[in-house]
Amino acid sequence: MMRRDELHINVPNPFRCPISMDVMRSPVSLSTGVTYDRSSIQHWLDAGHDTCPATMQILQSKDFVPNLNLRRLINLWAQSHGPISPASSPTLSDQQLRGLVQYLANENEKFNQNLFNSLSKMVDFAKSKDENRRFLANFNGFVPAVVGVLNREGVEIEVLEMVMRLLDLIASQNGVVEQLHQLITKSNRNCLSSIQLVLQSGSLSSKIESARVLGSIALDADSKRLIAEKEGLLTVLNDLLTSDTDRSLHDVVVSCLVSLSVTRSVKSELVRFGLVQFITETLSNPDVSVSLAEKAMKLLSKIATCAEGRSEISGEPKCVAAVAERLMKGSMAATEDGVAVLWSVCCMVGDKRARECVGKSNGVAKILLVMQSGYGEGHFMRRMCGDLMKVLSVGLGMGLSYDTMTKHIMPC
Template identity: 25%
Template sequence: MVFSWRKKKPRSFNGDKKKELEIPRHFLCPITLDLMKDPVTLSSGITYDRESIEKWLDDGNFTCPVSNQVLRSFDQIPNHSLRKMIQDWCVENRSYGVERIPTPRIPVSSAEVSEVLFSIMDSTRRLDQCACLDSLHKLKKWGLESERNKRCMVANAAAAGAIAAAFDAFAGESVDKNINVLEEILFVINWMFPLTEQAQLYIGSQASLHCIALFLKSEDLSLKQNAITVLAELLSCNQKYTQALTTIDGINKTLFHFINKPICPSITKPSLTLIYDIVSLSNENTTTEFINMGLIPLLLEIMIDSQKAICEKALALIDQLCETEQGRGFAYDDALAMPVLVKKILRVSELATEYSVSAIWKLSKGDEKALMEALQFGAFQKLLLLIQVGCNDKTKEKATELLKLLNPYRPGLECIDSLDFKNIKRSF
């Protein structure tokens, strides 16, 4: 077996000197052939850079990359003497542009994580904000140090539940009094996705949801992002919490505001997802509220020039709103609706195509004016091309039905922009 990492040329440094500086071979990681920053030795006796060998093991390998020997254990013993030699070599060759590698922090252990989680549970029972904050700061510090530390925390089965329980308890006592600890919990719990059932139960409580809704109105951008990301994760795990969310006063207006006055994509995308979940699962009054706010024209405007992920979510929401008679009525009255939907049939993604065709299908069924408008914007040719290049069965069925509905109106009405069909690549 040939390993691709063996083909990489060892890294060297070029400084102001005329000759090139070669790195001693025993300072190089056998996997990446880069200078080791945190050398660790496996049970096979071979030393690697910690980050490289961890990725190797995380990918499901159980052998030593160099010797191909089956590892007796996955323990990684820090090679302090080699690391010190590398650091000394870096200092000696500063004139070549070599920077001294920092002394690596010792990775957190599962036992340390368990100890801190026990402290969080204990301080939660006593509603001791200061003690809980101290424990949360340890978790936050570890997580920010390395991805490995994050994985170690997430791997603890009790982590998400313990942190979510703390959020519910402190939010239930008083948001104003416990705001500091609640903000820290919300930051850390963003590392715990997907949420366990126990964590969902605590985050989905009325106290927790009201607290998160308050944080959505905060001036702190990071807090807004953490809050809306947790909400989107909760509903993606279990949509039964959608109804509880809609009972919170002002939540619909807050989410609409995030779309109407976009701050950043990391807030816009989950906002669209949350509105879609609410509209899909709530009663007609909730859908009517969003429509009356002006959601349909706003979504159409967003789709004109937006990134793929936002365009897909906006199209999904338009398609869902067109399920109702009121939604279709607002779309009929908007001059942008048909041209934008027809334009998005191709060149965005398979998902965008599915939602575009579905929305046009809902708008055009039994409506002569909508059919003629779709023709004028080139829908017939695009639908025909879509069937030729391929799409999923559900989209193909709707596209075929639309072609049959459009065909009688073609003579004298069809207007095709040929530029739309140049260089189209098969995307499915």
Template identity: 25%
Template sequence: MSMIFLWRRRRAGHGGARKDECLDMELSIPTHFHCPISLDLMKDPVTLRTGITYDRESIEKWIDAGNKTCPVTNQVLRSFDQIPNHTIRKMIQDWCVENKAYGIERIPTPRIPITPYDVLEICSTIEASRQHDAKKCLDLVRKMKNLAKESERNKRCVVQNGAGCALAACFELFASFSIEEYTDLLKEILSALAWTFPLGEKGKSKLGSAISLRCIALFLKGEDLSSRKHAILVLKELVSVDQSFVNSLMEIEGIVEALFQIVKLPICPTATKACLVVIYHMTLSENSEMITLKFVEIGLIPCILEILVDGDKSICQKSLGILDSISSRDQGREGLYKNALTMPLLVKKILRVSDTATQFVVSILRKLCMGENENAVVEVMQLGAFEKLLVLLQVGCGERTKSKVTELLKLMNLYKDELECFASSAGFKFLKRSN
């Protein structure tokens, strides 16, 4: 099989030929220059133990997809080593240069991807030098980040070979020395930690220590937007894997205010989502009553309701999760009752965002209407909640949600005769008041 380039070259203007006259020509790519998988000209040819050469990107996608055989020979690969084929790469580059006049661009010499050994060597050097040379540590962290930026493959290699654990240990150590003196190094490590999860047990214990958490919180409360973003991303990863980190975080003075500021004055959607996750876990903690009161007093509920208005699916789900958690407390329900946006937004989100969002809405409405809160029940009925909940039963939902929906409908049925808009609901008299 051969591949063909088609290009146009302007003919010399002799013999009366028109200036715009063009000549179509075909250029064949030598068969051994194209990848057997993608059929494209290889940019970074590598050879497997089977002797077949592929473009590195194509064969890596093949292997990452779970394939364990050579695509051409179908032999089982006992090793996934990819040896750079410098001979073929040089031949391809020379061919590109020879055909430059026909619009062929020379393929640049690819960077050699890092290996697990390279990552382990950097990590061990960080371990050896961190107690003596902060500048050397800073250079190594930057080197690691630059290598990871070169390709997704490099980034995966860095993450999978213990970089996060080494960085977490380094972060804790220098934070214990002096945050002010080593601010630049700590910020650089924090920016790398934001994408090096999972850390392993040792890494989590180092980054989740009281010293490390206080340092992260300090950056979270600072003015540097980039550091605030990295801080909240790291906190999100920590609290998502271990509830004990949530409890430690809640003991830090000013953490509630710092989190609230990220929601109130967004840095970016990624930071907002991470912050919502942290707040959600905090409101689910053992000491959630005190935390809920703080968040309510500081104005979190109006802020959450505002971002619910036009938030995307992910933000809506996380925001509704927080409201569901908050509504379990008296202070939370009181704050929701006081806001005019609460009921209209909740009813609007039923069946509009996702199954998860709808489940949260049903749970919140049930809590707000508990105890036969007449004002709440009447308001949601006037907003069309009764019909939407009936539709939800028809389209189907989980058993727990179905039970809550039925309970809400029974409660609303007590007030339907008082509302003209529900005159047509007489057919639902079988819905009895729940005990």
């Protein structure tokens, strides 16, 4: 039986245009000896360039000569292979990628089919295998050229979506996130506006890719603050949680918000958006993924560090109950986040309703398990568990005392 990949047609590199990456229909050669498809190179020259895209040599003449021999070879090859399969394994040579990088660096390009096709071909190439993604990530000038498209004003949404898809594909390669961090947050401030546009108006997949890239470049306090303070960006991220039901999107957006929640003003704004209600619904839903539930718990623990957040959580009994119910049902980090939330509302705020909700949700037994299982080995976590046991036992009339040194629970 023939394997699926044996049905793919590998297009010889010399038959592809270095700009569009499509099989050339009308190959023409410049004075540098490099051959392009006529429509692609004509568009390049019409944009005012006087260089060869692949070599960057100054052109002595902008005239080009039809490459009849190559055209004949392409026709013979096409006749013997039939229509080119969309599943053909994409290839890129150094020369072709150099031409594409120079083409992307043309700041006059906003949207045309060649620009879109060039990015699309690179996306297909990157999707093919990890080796291709490394090749792109390590190619000199590639990442800056792609990010440069984001930095232009008036670029069509279809092109921006393709850029974000490409950046998401290569973001896991060594050094790429650091480059993106530098290029997007330090130099090209308009990039955030382009990413925001994709988050607002792009397809579902491009929204997920954009949120993932956005979260990855928030590497330090300055970049997190810069991103979070981008006008309208937090509103767009919140809208994705409240107006869209896709949980994969929720997962990456919540992760992004966790990264951005470093200042009191950001946390307060998230509270005003009604994010506590979204987190409550997420934690109360038994069908959500473990990943989403734990990220929601992490975000809630961050919100609970500001007064507005603690007040909102205290006023939402279902939220406190959901947190108590989730204790010991996930990772150690998620359980510690849950304990921190309960400590904030039961001990810092001293909210009686919150203590009652914890008691009704079997929270006392859960906190005992946390202590006895070794979750609370850290000094602050051990102190929070002890404080919780004291206020809960008194509030519920259980007559318990807690020795923070021995971890024993004893009747008073």
